[in-house]
Amino acid sequence: MQATTLQSLLKPHLAGLEEYTPIQPFEVLSQRLGIPAAEIVKLDANENPYGPHPAVAEALAEYAYYHIYPDPQQTELRHALADHLQDEQSQSGDIPTTGGDRDLAAPSVPSDQILPGHGTDEVLDYLCRMFLGPGDAIINTPPTFGMYSFDAKLVGAEVLEVWRKDDYHIDVQATRDLVNSAAQDGASARPKLLFLTSPNNPTGNWLSDSDLLRLLELPMIVVLDEAYVEFAVETSRSPWVLDHENLVIIRTFSKSAGIAGLRLGYGVFPAWMMPVLWKFKQPYNVNVAATVAGLASLRHVGEMHSTVEKIRAERDRLFLALQEIPYLSPYPSSANFILCGVEGFRSSGSGDAAALKHALEQRGILVRYYQKPGLDNCIRISVGRPEQTDRLLAELSYLA
Ligand SMILES: *Cc1c(COP(=O)(O)O)cnc(C)c1O
Numbered sequence: 001m002q003a004t005t006l007q008s009l010l011k012p013h014l015a016g017l018e019e020y021t022p023i024q025p026f027e028v029l030s031q032r033l034g035i036p037a038a039e040i041v042k043l044d045a046n047e048n049p050y051g052p053h054p055a056v057a058e059a060l061a062e063y064a065y066y067h068i069y070p071d072p073q074q075t076e077l078r079h080a081l082a083d084h085l086q087d088e089q090s091q092s093g094d095i096p097t098t099g100g101d102r103d104l105a106a107p108s109v110p111s112d113q114i115l116p117g118h119g120t121d122e123v124l125d126y127l128c129r130m131f132l133g134p135g136d137a138i139i140n141t142p143p144t145f146g147m148y149s150f151d152a153k154l155v156g157a158e159v160l161e162v163w164r165k166d167d168y169h170i171d172v173q174a175t176r177d178l179v180n181s182a183a184q185d186g187a188s189a190r191p192k193l194l195f196l197t198s199p200n201n202p203t204g205n206w207l208s209d210s211d212l213l214r215l216l217e218l219p220m221i222v223v224l225d226e227a228y229v230e231f232a233v234e235t236s237r238s239p240w241v242l243d244h245e246n247l248v249i250i251r252t253f254s255k256s257a258g259i260a261g262l263r264l265g266y267g268v269f270p271a272w273m274m275p276v277l278w279k280f281k282q283p284y285n286v287n288v289a290a291t292v293a294g295l296a297s298l299r300h301v302g303e304m305h306s307t308v309e310k311i312r313a314e315r316d317r318l319f320l321a322l323q324e325i326p327y328l329s330p331y332p333s334s335a336n337f338i339l340c341g342v343e344g345f346r347s348s349g350s351g352d353a354a355a356l357k358h359a360l361e362q363r364g365i366l367v368r369y370y371q372k373p374g375l376d377n378c379i380r381i382s383v384g385r386p387e388q389t390d391r392l393l394a395e396l397s398y399l400a
Pocket of ligand 1: 046118119120121122145197201225227251252253254255260263264265
């Protein structure tokens, strides 16, 4: 049979998908620029510039059972995560509100409402495949992280967009209106999942408790992605799953714990969803190296907090310094990156952000740039080490 005939066997919605644009591997870029990898200042992917605690590498080196399959139930990791979530709440200083009646003691999520995944990417993929198919929809709140719409389209679902307001806060009323009108219009796709991100990537802003509570009133699953919550002054809303049957919280080891390359994330779910997830998940979805590294990170949470503190302090220093650069307008951020509008850079007009990104790249500094609706002429700078900030700032002043 001809390849074209065989291609017709593919699911029809796959033809309409856009290809994911991968970023260039670090080594390839280093060769292309002719700059040794060690001299490149990589501030383009919100990675943790300090990497994991040294105990992580030690634990990986000492582990003796790589020839054995992982524990499909991830029991040790789930218990360690439950302890971690509880400690986090009791250390947060104030008595956490869960938006329910449970506000007296630090509420605690049991380990059986936690499910680790191969990065949060896998957890997001599970949610989309569990709830969505053709005729269904997600509500996305751009500008935001790209994976939500990517995963939804992969299963043939529609993406309904509620654009953020000028200050990048969620338009709660517009979201509610859209859900209500979709419910009344029999022809439209049914919105089932609402994706929220706090702090949001790439805008850095926090979603308030009151906005979240109003969105939780909607008759759909609310997925709150907390990939950057450790960098915010506010605390994780993970205990809220105890009081809200339609809330899922997503967390990751990629950012604050510094093991993006090992792929480890987790979801905190309402109890009713767990039996479905257990049936649904790949038995060996989390590999042994990620598990060993995750457990070692959790044994050194205190040191992780010190690293997070350093990054936060550096973010605040970077923010003040960026405000002094004439062609940049930084947005306040609760995460480990800062979004900046670019205007008047070398009077290049509408290509300002691209021109700046390329000029920095030639000098060995990598940042993300955006030229799309809601992110017109913007760059996003991840917070690095102090000496990386110094190099960035020197180049930004030089380029002015
Ligand atoms: C980086 C990031 C993640 C983390 O994804 P992993 O698959 O765990 O590496 C999740 N959500 C957002 C918004 C992010 O920016």
